[in-house]
Amino acid sequence: MPITxxxxxxxxxxxxGLRAILxxxxxxxxxxxxxxxxAVLPLVRSLRPDVVAxxxxxxxxxxxxxxxxxxRTVAAPPKILxxxxxxxxxxxxxxxxxxxxxxxxxxxxxxxxxxAVRTVAAGDSLLFPTALRRLAASYGNERARAVMxxxxxxxxxADVLRLMARGMSNPEIAASLTLGTxxxxxxxxxxxxxxxxxxxxxxxxxxxxxxxxxxx
Numbered sequence: 421m422p423i424t425x426x427x428x429x430x431x432x433x434x435x436x437g438l439r440a441i442l443x444x445x446x447x448x449x450x451x452x453x454x455x456x457x458x459a460v461l462p463l464v465r466s467l468r469p470d471v472v473a474x475x476x477x478x479x480x481x482x483x484x485x486x487x488x489x490x491x492r493t494v495a496a497p498p499k500i501l502x503x504x505x506x507x508x509x510x511x512x513x514x515x516x517x518x519x520x521x522x523x524x525x526x527x528x529x530x531x532x533x534x535x536a537v538r539t540v541a542a543g544d545s546l547l548f549p550t551a552l553r554r555l556a557a558s559y560g561n562e563r564a565r566a567v568m569x570x571x572x573x574x575x576x577x578a579d580v581l582r583l584m585a586r587g588m589s590n591p592e593i594a595a596s597l598t599l600g601t602x603x604x605x606x607x608x609x610x611x612x613x614x615x616x617x618x619x620x621x622x623x624x625x626x627x628x629x630x631x632x633x634x635x636x
Contacts, residue, residue: 422449423541426463428486429475429503430455434526438473438503441530448537457486464490464498470541471499474520476511484515491519491618499540513555521621543619544590544605553585553635556628564629571614578632580607585624585633 425442427435427450435453442448451467454460458481460472472490476483483502490497500520504512505527512523522540524533573581576597583593594604608620617623627633 422447423471423537424449424451424467424469425537426450426452426454426460426467426469426472426498428454428457428460428472428478428483430478431475434475434503438533441533442537445534448534457481457483457489460486461489461493464494469498471501471537473501473503473524473537474515476502476504476515482511483520484511484518487515487518487520499543501536501540510555516621517625519618519622521619539589550635553628556625557631557635559629561629564626565631567615567626568630568632571611573611573614577607577611577614580604581611581623581627582633584608584611584620585627 425448427438429435429438432455435455439450439453443450451469452463454463456478457474460474460481463469464472474483474486478486481489487500490500499522500515501522501524502512502515502520503524503526505525506512516523521543522536524536528536579597580593583596588596590601590604590608593599594601597604599607611617612619612623615623615626617626624633628635
């Protein structure tokens with residue numbers, strides 16, 4: 421089955437470019453388009469896409485609020501890929517904190533765009549660039565530190581989280597720690613559960629905001 425994608429951007433040329441790039445792939449299908457975040461929720465409910473490629477800045481409802489609406493009301497929500505112009509945009513970080521799964525620059529090469537969609541659809545890796553890691557670390561707060569302390573991660577779980585924060589996929593973590601991929605998946609699930617994180621992105625944000633991992 422192909423990966424189905426909903427494109428959300430207020431610029432028709434951006435949507436057309438993304439459609440052309442993604443539709444050329446045999447394993448990706450563009451299920452629909454929207455020009456504003458206000459249209460996202462009904463389209464997600466009717467089209468049931470695997471991935472929403474979401475612009476952050478839109479006139480009626482921005483990508484942050486659209487992300488929150490989808491995650492709050494859809495039982496099995498799609499993966500949300502933030503598509504933006506600037507990698508250090510505060511809006512981008514706010515969207516990731518709201519629950520978006522990854523990040524993509526509009527100026528990215530076609531191959532990078534395709535890989536970003538496949539990555540977030542698979543859910544076993546992370547799109548979290550260095551600029552956003554630094555921004556996350558600047559949000560250091562007591563709540564994040566308390567969450568990390570309560571989690572009481574084992575030494576192995578801590579190793580896995582550090583490698584997750586570096587953007588490694590499960591197979592890459594397995595190779596680095598000399599573990600089986602299924603064992604890594606078990607550790608990742610345990611980390612998410614202990615941190616109360618919805619996905620890898622939320623776990624990594626907690627790691628940086630708590631100071632458990634330093635950007636670099």
